[in-house]
Amino acid sequence: MYKNFLKRVLDFFMSLLGIVVLSPIFLILAIIIKLTSPGPILFKQKRVGKNKSHFNILKFRTMRTDTPKDCPTHLLSNPDQYITKIGKFMRKTSLDELPQLFNILKGDMAIIGPRPALWNQYDLIEERDKYKANDIKPGLTGLAQINGRDELEIDVKAALDGEYVEKMSFLFDCKCFFGTITSVLKSDGVVEGGTGEMKKEEKQ
Numbered sequence: 001m002y003k004n005f006l007k008r009v010l011d012f013f014m015s016l017l018g019i020v021v022l023s024p025i026f027l028i029l030a031i032i033i034k035l036t037s038p039g040p041i042l043f044k045q046k047r048v049g050k051n052k053s054h055f056n057i058l059k060f061r062t063m064r065t066d067t068p069k070d071c072p073t074h075l076l077s078n079p080d081q082y083i084t085k086i087g088k089f090m091r092k093t094s095l096d097e098l099p100q101l102f103n104i105l106k107g108d109m110a111i112i113g114p115r116p117a118l119w120n121q122y123d124l125i126e127e128r129d130k131y132k133a134n135d136i137k138p139g140l141t142g143l144a145q146i147n148g149r150d151e152l153e154i155d156v157k158a159a160l161d162g163e164y165v166e167k168m169s170f171l172f173d174c175k176c177f178f179g180t181i182t183s184v185l186k187s188d189g190v191v192e193g194g195t196g197e198m199k200k201e202e203k204q
Contacts, residue, residue, distance in 0.1 A: 047116035058099035062087025113139025114161035131162020146179035
């Protein structure tokens, strides 16, 4: 009942409420982005959705327009050189993710679920297949986001996504939601170009 119906109903009304309540922040960020960096306000990128279908994710643009397209940040040799001044703040506070409320409203995403992979992140997509994590809608946040985020290796991230698939319920979604608020306030796991950073530190 929850997985097949109530989850989508909650996603729809919570994303709609979020868009209305946060509209002043949307407007302020849009103005700052436009005034401080040439280029569009929003950034669109092809991502992997439910059953490995593709959709265009929406974000506030945090990088320069000459940044290599469809390249995960952790594969850029020096990602900081592409990030705008306001972009650095938005990425640290996750404010750049707010436009994804429209993706949730449309039905491409859920509030809680595995973070949508880039269409060419074949290693992550393949690893998620082992856990059926590609069979559900990707989320604005999820279990991996409150357990390391950028610091996690691909196999660990996929395993956590699989754990979410197994435990998906209203109470578990609440745990992930409130855990995300705590993680965002503490900026836990935000490492530019840092996929697998946790394991690298353990080896040192």
